[in-house]
Amino acid sequence: MAKVLTSQAEDFPRWYQDVVSKAQLAENGPAKGQQVIRPTGFALWERMVDELDERIKETGTENASFPLLIPESYFAKEADHVEGFAPEVWMVTHGGGKELEEKLAVRPTSEAIIGEYMAKWTKSYRDLPLLLNQWANVMRYELRTRLFLRSSEFLWQEGHTAHASYEDAHAFTLRILHDVYADFMENVLAVPVLRGIKTVDERFAGALNTFCVEAFMRDNKALQMGTSHELGQNFSKAFNIQFQGEDGQQHLAWTTSWGTSTRMVGGLIMCHGDDSGLRVPPNLAPVQAHVMVVKDSDEVHAEAERIHAALKAAGVRAKLDLRGDVAFGRRAVDAELKGYPVRIEIGPRDLKEGQATIARRIAGTKEPVALDGVVKAVEAALEEDQKALFDEALDRRVSATREVATLAEAVEVAQTGLARVPWSAVGVEGEAEAAKSGVTVRCLQREDGSVPDTLEEEGLVAYLARAY
Amino acid sequence: MAKVLTSQAEDFPRWYQDVVSKAQLAENGPAKGQQVIRPTGFALWERMVDELDERIKETGTENASFPLLIPESYFAKEADHVEGFAPEVWMVTHGGGKELEEKLAVRPTSEAIIGEYMAKWTKSYRDLPLLLNQWANVMRYELRTRLFLRSSEFLWQEGHTAHASYEDAHAFTLRILHDVYADFMENVLAVPVLRGIKTVDERFAGALNTFCVEAFMRDNKALQMGTSHELGQNFSKAFNIQFQGEDGQQHLAWTTSWGTSTRMVGGLIMCHGDDSGLRVPPNLAPVQAHVMVVKDSDEVHAEAERIHAALKAAGVRAKLDLRGDVAFGRRAVDAELKGYPVRIEIGPRDLKEGQATIARRIAGTKEPVALDGVVKAVEAALEEDQKALFDEALDRRVSATREVATLAEAVEVAQTGLARVPWSAVGVEGEAEAAKSGVTVRCLQREDGSVPDTLEEEGLVAYLARAY
Numbered sequence: 001m002a003k004v005l006t007s008q009a010e011d012f013p014r015w016y017q018d019v020v021s022k023a024q025l026a027e028n029g030p031a032k033g034q035q036v037i038r039p040t041g042f043a044l045w046e047r048m049v050d051e052l053d054e055r056i057k058e059t060g061t062e063n064a065s066f067p068l069l070i071p072e073s074y075f076a077k078e079a080d081h082v083e084g085f086a087p088e089v090w091m092v093t094h095g096g097g098k099e100l101e102e103k104l105a106v107r108p109t110s111e112a113i114i115g116e117y118m119a120k121w122t123k124s125y126r127d128l129p130l131l132l133n134q135w136a137n138v139m140r141y142e143l144r145t146r147l148f149l150r151s152s153e154f155l156w157q158e159g160h161t162a163h164a165s166y167e168d169a170h171a172f173t174l175r176i177l178h179d180v181y182a183d184f185m186e187n188v189l190a191v192p193v194l195r196g197i198k199t200v201d202e203r204f205a206g207a208l209n210t211f212c213v214e215a216f217m218r219d220n221k222a223l224q225m226g227t228s229h230e231l232g233q234n235f236s237k238a239f240n241i242q243f244q245g246e247d248g249q250q251h252l253a254w255t256t257s258w259g260t261s262t263r264m265v266g267g268l269i270m271c272h273g274d275d276s277g278l279r280v281p282p283n284l285a286p287v288q289a290h291v292m293v294v295k296d297s298d299e300v301h302a303e304a305e306r307i308h309a310a311l312k313a314a315g316v317r318a319k320l321d322l323r324g325d326v327a328f329g330r331r332a333v334d335a336e337l338k339g340y341p342v343r344i345e346i347g348p349r350d351l352k353e354g355q356a357t358i359a360r361r362i363a364g365t366k367e368p369v370a371l372d373g374v375v376k377a378v379e380a381a382l383e384e385d386q387k388a389l390f391d392e393a394l395d396r397r398v399s400a401t402r403e404v405a406t407l408a409e410a411v412e413v414a415q416t417g418l419a420r421v422p423w424s425a426v427g428v429e430g431e432a433e434a435a436k437s438g439v440t441v442r443c444l445q446r447e448d449g450s451v452p453d454t455l456e457e458e459g460l461v462a463y464l465a466r467a468y
Numbered sequence: 469m470a471k472v473l474t475s476q477a478e479d480f481p482r483w484y485q486d487v488v489s490k491a492q493l494a495e496n497g498p499a500k501g502q503q504v505i506r507p508t509g510f511a512l513w514e515r516m517v518d519e520l521d522e523r524i525k526e527t528g529t530e531n532a533s534f535p536l537l538i539p540e541s542y543f544a545k546e547a548d549h550v551e552g553f554a555p556e557v558w559m560v561t562h563g564g565g566k567e568l569e570e571k572l573a574v575r576p577t578s579e580a581i582i583g584e585y586m587a588k589w590t591k592s593y594r595d596l597p598l599l600l601n602q603w604a605n606v607m608r609y610e611l612r613t614r615l616f617l618r619s620s621e622f623l624w625q626e627g628h629t630a631h632a633s634y635e636d637a638h639a640f641t642l643r644i645l646h647d648v649y650a651d652f653m654e655n656v657l658a659v660p661v662l663r664g665i666k667t668v669d670e671r672f673a674g675a676l677n678t679f680c681v682e683a684f685m686r687d688n689k690a691l692q693m694g695t696s697h698e699l700g701q702n703f704s705k706a707f708n709i710q711f712q713g714e715d716g717q718q719h720l721a722w723t724t725s726w727g728t729s730t731r732m733v734g735g736l737i738m739c740h741g742d743d744s745g746l747r748v749p750p751n752l753a754p755v756q757a758h759v760m761v762v763k764d765s766d767e768v769h770a771e772a773e774r775i776h777a778a779l780k781a782a783g784v785r786a787k788l789d790l791r792g793d794v795a796f797g798r799r800a801v802d803a804e805l806k807g808y809p810v811r812i813e814i815g816p817r818d819l820k821e822g823q824a825t826i827a828r829r830i831a832g833t834k835e836p837v838a839l840d841g842v843v844k845a846v847e848a849a850l851e852e853d854q855k856a857l858f859d860e861a862l863d864r865r866v867s868a869t870r871e872v873a874t875l876a877e878a879v880e881v882a883q884t885g886l887a888r889v890p891w892s893a894v895g896v897e898g899e900a901e902a903a904k905s906g907v908t909v910r911c912l913q914r915e916d917g918s919v920p921d922t923l924e925e926e927g928l929v930a931y932l933a934r935a936y
Contacts, residue, residue: 027585029535030542031572032563036585039530039600046531062507063514067497068536068574068605068621069558074498087565090537092574094559095500095620096609104499106536106560106574117495117504132507137536137605141564152563153536 004333007275012219017147019269023278023337026147033145033152037262040338041148043286044265045155049135051188051284052157052260055180059172061131061159066113068137069104074112078238081111084205088140090152106139111206111231111257114160115239122162122243122253129172130162130253148266149223149468156261162241162253166232169254173230174451176258177211181226189264190281190390191215191271192397193225194463195451196443201431204257208232209454214442214463216397217270220416222442222465225267228258266468271393278339279362281389282382287319287340289378292331294347296324304346307356307374314375316382336361342381344374362389407433414439414464423460439464472801475743480687485615487737491746491805494615494733501613501620505730508806509616511754512733513623517603519656519752520625520728523648527640529599529627534581536605537572542580546706549579552673556608558620574607579674579699579725582628583707590630590711590721597640598630598721616734617691617936624729630709630721634700637722641698642919644726645679649694657732658749658858659683659739660865661693662931663919664911669899672725676700677922682910682931684865685738688884690910690933693735696726734936739861746807747830749857750850755787755808757846760799762815764792772814775824775842782843784850804829810849812842830857875901882907882932891928908935 005018020026025041028034037045053063069092075082090106093099107113114132122130139153159176163169177195185191193213203210207229215225235241236252245251272279282288291308293300301322311318319340321331335343343359350356356374359366362385369377400417404410407430410419414434423444426434431441444460446452452460473486488494493509496502505513521531537560543550558574561567575581582600590598607621627644631637645663653659661681671678675697683693703709704720713719740747750756759776761768769790779786787808789799803811811827818824824842827834830853837845868885872878875898878887882902891912894902899909912928914920920928 027588030539030581030584031535031537031568031570034535034537035533036535037533039532042532043530045533062511064507064510065503065505065513065623067499067502067504068607069499069502071498089564090560090572091562092558093561096557096611097555100499102499104558113498116498120495139536143564155533 003275004337005275005277008218008273015273015275016270019273019277019337020147023339025265025269025278028147029153031152033142033150035147035151035153037155041265044268044280044284045262047284047286048189048264049157052180052184053135055184056133056157056159059131059175059180060129061133061161063134064132065134065136066110066117068107070107070110070113072103072105074116075105077112077115078206078235080234081206081238085109088142090139090141107136108138108140109257109259110134110136110138110158111160111235115235115241115255118160118162118253118255119239119241122241124244125164125246128162128164128243128253129168131159132161133157133159146266148262148269150263154262156259159256159258161256162236163255164243164245164251164253166254169256170230170453173209173211173228173256173258176256177213177228177451181213181228181258181260185213185215185225185264186390188281188283189268189271190283190386190393191225191267192390192394194443194445196445196463197452197455198227198443199431199441200428200455202441204229206231206234208234211451212443215267215271216393216400216418216465217267217468218273218396219270220400220418220466222418222463222467223263223267223270224442224467225264226258226260229256231255231257272389273339277337279389280339280341282341282386285341286317287338288317288382289342289344290319290321290335290340291344291346292321292328292335293324294328294345294350296322297348299351300324300346300348303351303356303371307344307346307371310375311378314379316375316378341385342378344378360385410434410462410464411437411439414466417465419464421462421464423462426462426464434464438466440467442467472805473743473745476686476741483741483743484738487741487745487805488615491807493737496615497621499620501610501618503615503619503621505623509733512736512748512752513730515752515754516657516732517625520648520652521603523652524601524625524627527599527643527648528597529601529629531602532600533602533604534578534585536575538575538578538581540571540573542584543573545580545583546674546703548702549674549706553577556610558607558609575604576606576608577725577727578602578604578606578626579628579703583703583709583723586628586630586721586723587707587709590709592712593632593714596630596632596711596721597636599627600629601625601627614734616730616737618731622730624727627724627726629724630704631723632711632713632719632721634722637724638698638921641677641679641696641724641726644724645681645696645919649681649696649726649728653681653683653693653732654858656749656751657736657739658751658854658861659693659735660858660862662911662913664913664931665920665923666695666911667899667909668896668923670909672697674699674702676702679919680911683735683739684861684868684886684933685735685936686741686864687738688868688886688934690886690931690935691731691735691738692910692935693732694726694728697724699723699725740857741807745805747857748807748809750809750854753809754785756785756850757810757812758787758789758803758808759812759814760789760796760803761792762796762813762818764790765816767819768792768814768816771819771839775812775814775839778843779846782847784843784846809853810846812846828853878902878930878932879905879907882934885933887932889930889932891930894930894932902932906934907932910935
C-alpha cells in the first residue's frame, strides 16, 4: 500500500502531524494556537464525551453551564490561582463598541466563577455534596502549540464539587480518578494509565493535591490524560463557600475540581497509531465496522446494504461505503488512516464465493468469512482487538519502564523510557535538576502502585519521563 | 397548595422570572447579560441537544468545532454580515499579557470563520454537499437581556452547509426547517410552530432568504424558535468558496446556515408553564416519572425502589426521591415547579391499599392506581399528556389568531393575539408603521399555509404579533 505518512521511526512529531492532517482530524485555526476539529476528529471526541458523561452522571454529578467570561476581580480572590493563570489569560476589553468597565477573562478554567455560585447555593449541610460539571471551551495563551495536545482553545469537561468534610471531598477526588477517568481510559480508549499524585511543582494553581492519570506514548514520552484536584478550603475561603452544619455552626466547604479535554484525542493517536495511521479502539470507535464495496454492481450493493443493516441491528456502529466509482485502493488507504477497527470488503468475486473479506486494522489480518458469519466474526474481532490494543500498549509501557535507585539513572532512563525511582532519591531539588534535561516527575505512587493520600506519605516512588 | 409564583394573569414577565428562579433553571451571571444555567435547566437543554442532534445527523450533517475567536478582518469580507453583527461583538484585544496584533471577535455566529475553511475543503463537486454543524457558545452584546430569551452569551447549534446548486441549497434549507426544527419542536417540545419566510427587515445579515419557525406564547406574544438561512452565493463570493464542477469549470458554491439555541428553553417555559410552574412535555422530560415516598418506612422505600426499577426497565426516564425526612408538601411544590409529567406518590396508607397515587402535571389529575398497574398507567399518561399539551398550545394559538384585511386591523389584533393579513396590505412601509406599535411581521406564508420559496411570490399572507 502506498506510503502516505512519514514513519514513526523517522520523525515521530511529523508522523503525528501527518496523521492529524491526512486522516482529516484537525487543522490550525487563523489565530495563534487555535484549532479546527474536523468531523472525523470530532466524532472521536463525541464518543469520548458520551462515555465520560455517562460515568460522570453515575457519580451523581449534574451538568450545568457557567459564563465564558470571568470578571478580572474574581481571579484575584485566590492568590495562587491568579498567579498561576494570569499569564495565560485572553482578555475581553470591549463589548458593543465600547470599552468595558471591568475587563473580562476568557475562562482558562472556571473555579473563579463557579466558586461564586457555590457560595450562593450552599446554605446547609443538606445542600452538600454539590456535584457540578460542565462541558465547555476554555482558552489559555500558549507559545508553542500542537493540535489536540496544546492549543490556545480546547474543549473539555470541568467538574466542580463542594463537600461537608475533608474526607468526603478527598474520597470524591479519588472516585473521579479511578471510576471515571481511569475506567474510561483503560476500558474505552484502551490506554493504560498510571494513577498517582503530582508533585508541588506540577500541582494545579490553588490546589491542596492534584491526582492524575498519565499515559505512555509510542515515542516513549508521557502524556497527562486527566487530573483531579483536591482544593481543600482554599477556594472556600476565597469565595466564602460556607454552610450551616448539623451542629448549627457555619463551616467552610471542601471543594474539588477535575478535568479531561480534547488533549485525549492526541493521546489516543500517539498511544495506538502506527505507520498506516490511527488505530481506534473498538469500544470508542464512532465507526466500528466499515462496509465497503470493492466495485459497483447491483448484487454487491444489495449484499453490502444487507450486511450493514445486520451489523446495525446487532448494535455495531457500522458505516456503509457504496462509492464503487472511487478507486478501491484510495478508499482503503483512507480507511487505514482513519483507523476504524474492522473493514468488510465486498466485491463481485467475493459474492461468487459466498463470502466477504474482513480486514482488521488492529490485528492486521485480512481473511475471507462466509456471508452468513460476518456479524459474528465482526463482534468477535471487536472484542479481541479492544483487548489486544490495551495489552500492546501496556506491554510497551512495561518494557520501557526501568526501576532505578538514583536521580542520575532516572534521568538517563527517562530519555527513552519511564524511570521508577524512590521519591527520596529525587525530591524537590532533584526534580528541578531533572527538568534541565527535559525530564519531569509524572506522578508519585506508593510502593505497591496505589495512589497516596498526600505528598507527605513515606516511601513514595516517582515516575520520571519526558512528557508532552 | 401554597402559592409560590406570581400568577401569569397578574404579571407575566414576573411569573417567568419566578419560574426560572424558583424551579432553579438559571441565574444571572456576574457580567452584563450573562447566564448561569443550573442543573434543572441544563437537563432540559441536554435533552433538546440529544433530540436535535439525532435529527441533524439523519440529514447527513456531521459535527465539527471551529474557533471561538474570529479575526476582525474575516468579518469585513461579507459587507452585510459585518454591518449586521459588528455592533454586537465582544472583542478580545489582549492575550498572554500582551496586546494582540489583530483584534479577535468572540463569535456572534460563525459564517465568517467556517466560510474560510469551506473554501479550503471544497475543491470538486464530489466534495459537495459539505454538511457541517457545531454545538457552541456564542456572544452578542445586548442592552436588554432576559434569562434564556436574550442573553449576551447563549448555547446553540449552528449548521453550515455548501452545495453545488441553488436548488440543492434551497431544498436543504427547507429540509432543516421541516424535518429537523419543526419536527423536533412539535413532536418533542409539543410546541406548535408557524413555518414561513422572514421579511427583508427580519432577515439574517448576509442572507438571501431566512426561513423560520415561530411559536406562540401564553402571553400572546410570538417567539422565534429557530431560523434556516439560504445564503445564496454571498458568502461564497466573500470567502471564495469555489469548486470544480462536472463540467470542469470553477463555480461558486451555494451555502446555508441554520440555528436553534437555549432560547428554546424560554419558549418551552412560556408556551406550557402555568401558575404552579413549568410543565415539561413527556417526550422531552429528563425526568418523566418522579417516584416519591410520602413518608419513610422500610416497606415504602422497598416499594418505591421496585417501581422506580420497573419504570426504568420499561424505558421510562424515572427519578427516585426517598427523602421522607423532608416535608412532603415542600417536595410536591418543588415537583410541580419543575413540571415533570408524572409523579408517583407512595406512602404507608397507599401500601396498605395495594396502590400508589399518580399525579399528572399536565392533566392535573391525581388518582390511585394498583401497584402492579403503575408502569402501564405511567406509559399511557405520558403518551396522552404529550398530545394534550400540544393540542392545548395549538388551540390557544388558533383561538388567538384573527384573519384581517388591513394593516390597522392587524396592528390592533396583534396587541393581544396573532393577526393574519395579506402581505400586500402591509408591505415594507406597513411593517415599519407596525413597528411603532411594537408589532412585527413574524413570517410570511402562502395562502394555503405552506412556505414560499422567496419573498417575490404573489399572494403571500403575513402573521403579525408582538414578539420576544
